[in-house]
Amino acid sequence: MRLAIVAAGAVGGYLAAHLIRAGVHDIALIARGANLKAIRDNGLTLTTGDTSFTVPVAHVTDDPATIGPVDAVVFAVKQTDTASAAEICRPLLARDTCVVPFQNGVESAERIESILGKRHACAGCCYVSVTIDKPGVIRQAGQFGRFLFAEADGSQSRRTEALRVALVDAGVEAPVPKDIDVELWTKFSFLVALSGLTAAGRSTIGEIRNDPVTSLVYRRAIEEAVSVARARGVQLPIDIVERHLDFTKTLPAEMRASQAFDLEAGKPLEVEWLSGAVSRLGAVAGVETPVNSTLYAVLKPFAKGRRN
Known part of the structure; x- marks a missing residue:
């Protein structure tokens, strides 16, 4: 081959x-x-x-x-x-x-x-x-x-x-x-929260999950992505949000998503296809996505990399 x-x-x-x-x-x-x-x-x-x-x-x-x-x-x-x-x-x-x-x-x-x-x-x-x-x-x-x-x-x-x-x-x-769409959206619904919050919040996952305000926003970001998936007919497991939250507890406290490092380094961001995708696809499906839409708006000015 x-x-x-x-x-x-x-x-x-x-x-x-x-x-x-x-x-x-x-x-x-x-x-x-x-x-x-x-x-x-x-x-x-x-x-x-x-x-x-x-x-x-x-x-x-x-x-x-x-x-x-x-x-x-x-x-x-x-x-x-x-x-x-x-x-x-x-x-x-x-x-x-x-x-x-x-x-x-x-x-x-x-x-x-x-x-x-x-x-x-x-x-x-x-x-x-x-x-x-x-x-x-x-x-x-x-x-x-x-x-x-x-x-x-x-x-x-x-x-x-x-x-x-x-x-x-x-x-x-x-x-x-068994279902590639389920696999794609399972990963995506977790990643949008991790990438969006660690980048926009300039925070580690430990800081996010240990604060009652940011941990709730993190949960809402996952829930919105899951809602968009289901509105598009993707049959995610009923307990997918709790699975993601349980997995988050196992992550090293210092962990950040690659988008957070890209932001710090002034590199282009994938935000258009992460938080931005939840916002855009949610609008098409008639699903409100206030958390992801806000994360997208916060990060969008840096999407093309460091601004001079």
């Missing part, structure tokens, strides 16, 4: 390292800048706890045209880069190439479809805590890593099964989701 990873950031690098180490597929990586140079010079390293491994990367480039058509594209970029990254995928597409997104939010399949066409767009989400430690080095926090995907309509196909087999053979957990 020929696979292209767009791009070799944290999530893409994690998958690339496992796939290349397995050595049974033709893997090409898209990277740029210092990351591209480091991978070319030193290979790709994945560190988990006290262990790490490095794989040589035979094909890493900033020009997808040098790769040519592949069987599947692992699409793992920030939502802020979706449009430009989808455009550069065109040389990678054969008639039946699947583009499988592992991104935050619930609109990736639609966004990819609008650029590359319905035939290529799939749906997916992942649960893995990874960061770029330095160019060419990915660091994983904890041991978990779970990847769920399907065709955009929720079905499974020969091409999604082929990608699943490739991931499983490489030691990556990739179960068949």
